[in-house]
Amino acid sequence: MITLLFFAYLKDAIGTERLDVAHAPMTVGQLKRQLEADYNLDLRHVMVAVNEEYALEERTLQQGDIVAFIPPVSGG
Amino acid sequence: MITLLFFAYLKDAIGTERLDVAHAPMTVGQLKRQLEADYNLDLRHVMVAVNEEYALEERTLQQGDIVAFIPPVSGG
Amino acid sequence: MDYERGEKRSMSTFFTITDQPISLEEVVRKVIRPEAGAVTTFIGTVREFTNGKRTLFLQYEAYVPMAEKMLAQIGEEISKRWPEAKVAITHRIGKLAISDVAVVIAVSTPHRKDAYEANQYAIERIKQIVPIWKKEHWEDGTEWVGNQLETKAYPTGKPEGEDLI
Amino acid sequence: MDYERGEKRSMSTFFTITDQPISLEEVVRKVIRPEAGAVTTFIGTVREFTNGKRTLFLQYEAYVPMAEKMLAQIGEEISKRWPEAKVAITHRIGKLAISDVAVVIAVSTPHRKDAYEANQYAIERIKQIVPIWKKEHWEDGTEWVGNQLETKAYPTGKPEGEDLI
Numbered sequence: 001m002i003t004l005l006f007f008a009y010l011k012d013a014i015g016t017e018r019l020d021v022a023h024a025p026m027t028v029g030q031l032k033r034q035l036e037a038d039y040n041l042d043l044r045h046v047m048v049a050v051n052e053e054y055a056l057e058e059r060t061l062q063q064g065d066i067v068a069f070i071p072p073v074s075g076g
Numbered sequence: 077m078i079t080l081l082f083f084a085y086l087k088d089a090i091g092t093e094r095l096d097v098a099h100a101p102m103t104v105g106q107l108k109r110q111l112e113a114d115y116n117l118d119l120r121h122v123m124v125a126v127n128e129e130y131a132l133e134e135r136t137l138q139q140g141d142i143v144a145f146i147p148p149v150s151g152g
Numbered sequence: 153m154d155y156e157r158g159e160k161r162s163m164s165t166f167f168t169i170t171d172q173p174i175s176l177e178e179v180v181r182k183v184i185r186p187e188a189g190a191v192t193t194f195i196g197t198v199r200e201f202t203n204g205k206r207t208l209f210l211q212y213e214a215y216v217p218m219a220e221k222m223l224a225q226i227g228e229e230i231s232k233r234w235p236e237a238k239v240a241i242t243h244r245i246g247k248l249a250i251s252d253v254a255v256v257i258a259v260s261t262p263h264r265k266d267a268y269e270a271n272q273y274a275i276e277r278i279k280q281i282v283p284i285w286k287k288e289h290w291e292d293g294t295e296w297v298g299n300q301l302e303t304k305a306y307p308t309g310k311p312e313g314e315d316l317i
Numbered sequence: 318m319d320y321e322r323g324e325k326r327s328m329s330t331f332f333t334i335t336d337q338p339i340s341l342e343e344v345v346r347k348v349i350r351p352e353a354g355a356v357t358t359f360i361g362t363v364r365e366f367t368n369g370k371r372t373l374f375l376q377y378e379a380y381v382p383m384a385e386k387m388l389a390q391i392g393e394e395i396s397k398r399w400p401e402a403k404v405a406i407t408h409r410i411g412k413l414a415i416s417d418v419a420v421v422i423a424v425s426t427p428h429r430k431d432a433y434e435a436n437q438y439a440i441e442r443i444k445q446i447v448p449i450w451k452k453e454h455w456e457d458g459t460e461w462v463g464n465q466l467e468t469k470a471y472p473t474g475k476p477e478g479e480d481l482i
Contacts, residue, residue, distance in 0.1 A: 081380065083378060083380055083448065083450060084378060084450035084452070084461045084463070085450075085461040085463065088461075121463075125380070125383055125448070128380075128382055128383040128386055129383075129386075130446075144380055144383065144448070146380070146448050147450065147461070147463055148463040149444065149445070149446070149447055149448055149449055149450060150444075150449070150450050150451045150461070150462040150463060151377070151379070151384075151408055151419075151420065151443050151444065151447050151448075151449025151450070151451070152361050152408075152419070152420055152440055152443045152444045152449075
């Protein structure tokens with residue numbers, strides 16, 4: 001299982017802050033494309049963290065990974 | 077009467093924080109020269125304030141003036 | 153002495169996300185030490201007007217465990233560039249009213265120039281990499297702020313419509 | 318609201334010399350206001366070691382009325398260069414122990430860059446024009462510090478000899 005986390009406007013767009021998926025595509029990039037298609041979203045400016053560290057699109061996902069979708073941040 | 081105020085190491089050097097003098101030389105610069113001679117001091121790096129405002133050496137002194145001798149400051 | 157005590161604490165007390173009001177004195181106390189003559193702080197408060205538009209209050213949200221890790225990473229980056237600097241950062245989340253303190257960054261250094269530079273570095277990095285988001289609540293709607301420059305709200309596409317009146 | 322209240326105060330509450338411990342929160346509160354999203358502070362603390370020499374404590378002395386005037390003048394200089402900035406400065410005098418707070422400068426601005434720049438300007442100017450002096454008390458003597466760079470003690474000539482051991 002892979003856990004997907006959504007924040008800020010993405011949480012509103014997806015309609016939940018968390019999705020547990022049994023099977024996920026191979027890479028971060030492929031997962032983004034799939035979500036864009038499923039939810040009609042543009043994730044080009046959304047960064048992804050795997051297990052609390054920023055990950056590149058090429059990163060291969062593994063069972064147990066926590067994948068967080070990070071919209072442009074606005075802290076401070 | 078003119079009041080002279082001394083601070084920091086100058087207060088130690090002169091031996092008092094305040095001198096009231098009946099007559100003072102015409103200008104700030106002349107007063108500095110006189111103090112240098114009387115107390116064997118070097119006042120080249122000492123600024124002078126007249127009535128709480130920095131004054132130039134040419135400034136003419138008047139009865140009632142408060143003349144403060146300001147060694148290089150070290151606040152902060 | 154404060155320094156000794158500080159070093160024994162876990163990093164998380166120096167780089168913290170909280171849902172409680174931030175004590176400025178407490179954050180500053182973490183970095184004061186005998187070797188340091190200069191402490192700078194940055195205090196980010198909730199501004200009432202942004203580009204002429206009035207904010208009623210803000211809602212901050214964070215990916216808390218990662219946000220604390222990223223704050224600690226900023227601390228490490230600062231240690232590399234300013235080896236003598238000591239840093240503490242606390243960021244608040246939840247609902248904040250006008251003039252409430254959202255973030256406090258405290259940096260102590262032996263000399264003051266470094267304290268300013270390292271502090272400014274910290275706030276710039278927070279606005280780049282720390283997963284915290286703010287939602288503006290205006291008189292006529294709400295919006296997640298989505299870029300660091302605060303010049304425009306992030307385009308959310310079609311969802312979130314229910315929030316915009 | 319803080320701002321409104323602030324404007325009615327005399328300038329002297331914004332630019333103060335005190336012989337009491339400084340409350341950081343109190344100085345910061347003077348500049349927090351709805352229009353300002355950024356507050357920077359500079360906190361000058363007593364450092365234990367200067368160029369390898371150990372300080373036991375410091376004694377600060379000021380020409381108080383003029384020092385407060387000069388602090389207010391620095392505030393005016395800042396208002397000219399950074400019209401949206403609001404400044405408060407408190408400097409402590411008397412005997413200060415290691416890590417005690419000697420000075421707090423708080424600057425609020427709508428945008429953070431100005432808050433850093435104006436704050437740094439304030440401390441530089443304090444070290445140039447405000448009649449405050451510190452006397453170092455070391456293990457083996459005392460000395461009035463006499464230049465802004467803190468690189469060497471001011472040569473006092475032959476007087477003050479009784480203080481040097």
